[in-house]
Amino acid sequence: MALYHKDDKDDVVIKNCSYLKPDFAIAKGKNIHIKNGRIRAIVDTGEDIPPGVEIIHGDGKLVIPGLIDAHTHVAQQFLKGRILDEFPMVWARILVPYESHLTAEDVYWSTKLACLEMIKSGTTAFAESGGPFMERAVMAILESGLRAVVTRSTMDMGAFVPENMRQSVEDNLKLTESLYRQYNNLGEGRIKIWFGLRSLLTCSRELIKETAVAARSLATGVHMHFTEHRDEVSYCLENYKKRPTEYLQSLGLLGPNLLTAHNVVLAENELELLKEYEVKVVHCPRSNLGNHGFPKTPRMLQMGISVGLGSDGAAASSLCLFDEIRVFRSAMHAFWGLPYFDPVVMPAKVLLKMATAGGANALLIGEETGSIEVGKKADLALVDIDQPHLQPTYNLINTIVEAATSKDISDVIIDGKVVMKERQVLTMDEEAIMFESKKRFGELAKRAGLQ
Structure with missing residues (x-):
């Protein structure tokens, strides 16, 4: 026929x-x-x-x-090379001053640069974990042709978080709902708007609880940094008498629509909860290994937990998922394979699946993309x-x-x-993006005192 x-x-x-x-x-x-x-x-x-x-x-x-970057920061392109070889806390000393001095046009051009880098790296979709002026980020993403899940960064507490980066629970929810109503499903459905929670250290009990309710009412997702380092575990145990996953369970946040980024410091019973509630796990290998440690990925996969990969933005590395795959394979082999004489603890096919289908599942688009099949979206x-x-x-x-x-x-x-x-990228003017980015990089470095 x-x-x-x-x-x-x-x-x-x-x-x-x-x-x-x-x-x-x-x-x-x-x-x-x-x-x-x-x-x-x-x-x-x-x-x-x-x-x-x-x-x-x-x-x-x-x-x-197409590769799927399931956790990144498009507003951090102008931080390249700034946080490597730095002592903690990088968040308080560098990232907060940087983000608090961003303008709307800085975010637009940073996002354009991030999209350009992702396209040239084979990435076709990504999950943005939130920053300021996300309206301008959405515009840049639409122009690029990429598929994306975009969140606002929400925080309502934290001694090191400046006032201009904090809002009340009510304002945080209203701002995200407004972003959702304006931009969700734009670009023929390529743009999805989710709720975001920056971290357990900067989000109150009330904000987490109300975010869970709001996300379910709009049938959308929640993206948050989670168990990235030991401080989170200590904070939860001291203040709530629960480990982080148990704490989120008590607030009703755990569920299939929750994307958790990093997932390094997890106890065995927490893995059981992540599995039970079908939470989507995302690792950022170069970021985690440089600062926080080795996740229990072989155990997660054995349990059937969905695992994706993310770059965590360009501040300390690049947006190339091939690099994340390569580093992660070596790390898992060294930490979990060599001590137990298990050379196939992290096979190549599993790694590619994390960067494709795993990322698609994390963005809740696994039925539409992440594999090459007749009827699926042509993201290739x-x-x-x-x-x-x-x-x-x-x-x-x-x-x-x-x-x-x-x-x-x-x-x-x-x-x-x-x-x-x-x-040759057909949707973006590479020369103009590079010119504008270099100019804004220098201006922002002076303004935020990052030189």
């Missing part, structure tokens, strides 16, 4: 490619047909493609699901595999995990639209 009928034409076809199947096997010699933002068909190469269809040449390329990245550091290989998945970089991404498709073709 012919693939095409009269007046039936795709928007994009990826021609003669290899692609990563949901079971992480690789299928070769395929055409991927995309129409109305979704994968319409995956067929053997050979059938003629009608004129007028945009063609992406897949020769020597592997199509993978093409890896140029015909290169000396990737070929020849006995196992391409292993080699990608160990050797691929952001510069190996040749093309990116989001929601069925080509946003990068042969390394």
